[in-house]
Amino acid sequence: MKIDRVGAFTDNYIWVLGPPNDDHVVVVDPGDATPVRRWLKRTGLQLAGILITHHHADHTGGIAELIGDARVPVLGPSRAELPFVTRELRDGDRVPVLGTELAVLSTPGHTRDHLSFAGDGFVLTGDTLFAGGCGRLFEGTAEQMHGSLMRLAALPGATRVYCGHEYTEANLRFALEVEPENLALRDRLQRVRVLRHDGSTTVPSTVDEELATNPFLRCGEATVVAAASRQSGHRVPPGHETLAVIRRWKDSWTAPYGR
Numbered sequence: 001m002k003i004d005r006v007g008a009f010t011d012n013y014i015w016v017l018g019p020p021n022d023d024h025v026v027v028v029d030p031g032d033a034t035p036v037r038r039w040l041k042r043t044g045l046q047l048a049g050i051l052i053t054h055h056h057a058d059h060t061g062g063i064a065e066l067i068g069d070a071r072v073p074v075l076g077p078s079r080a081e082l083p084f085v086t087r088e089l090r091d092g093d094r095v096p097v098l099g100t101e102l103a104v105l106s107t108p109g110h111t112r113d114h115l116s117f118a119g120d121g122f123v124l125t126g127d128t129l130f131a132g133g134c135g136r137l138f139e140g141t142a143e144q145m146h147g148s149l150m151r152l153a154a155l156p157g158a159t160r161v162y163c164g165h166e167y168t169e170a171n172l173r174f175a176l177e178v179e180p181e182n183l184a185l186r187d188r189l190q191r192v193r194v195l196r197h198d199g200s201t202t203v204p205s206t207v208d209e210e211l212a213t214n215p216f217l218r219c220g221e222a223t224v225v226a227a228a229s230r231q232s233g234h235r236v237p238p239g240h241e242t243l244a245v246i247r248r249w250k251d252s253w254t255a256p257y258g259r
């Protein structure tokens, strides 16, 4: 499966899936129809379907216009805000996408309805797992987010992680506050800074890279648990309680940027 990137708004990624040598593609989370239409026109490829990870407008705002252009199936969570969904997906479902099959994983935390899609060697994580971070807890609990991240972390280490936003540099700068001695993290931040300076994307990453550097996947590591305990002023147990402290810490740390 070939995966192309269409940028939207300031930092959203709309992923376009299509087998090589096929003139059909499926788009994931089209928050804006305009860049998708432009991409389809430029490549001469045809839209065959739409996949949705969660109901937020920056992931769904372009659906109405795109299905106005071509009546394609829309697969996503069951949610009142998503009237265009033609097939409601649940955890454990398998979705045929142009000759490949994607596994549907329920990954609540950022929202209650959030889904991730795991394919052969890649996973689409929307606003659950970001490169170097995780989504804000808008509807779900820290316990749910921790469970969701642990499911994604259990995928094979080489799995490429396609998330919904380019937040990596800010995420890693925060991660370094949590784990200043993490050498893999320092190294990654340096590489990401070079990429961003050149205007390049930092996505996809891999599950292995996230396991080594993403504090939200490292809530069982002594260094991260100690940082959470220092931050909260009392001893915090590893796991979702550590995640809750780190998430709150990051909410105040990046508050002006809404991440």
Ligand SMILES: [Zn+2]
Pocket: 054, 056, 110, 127
């Ligand atoms: Zn979202």
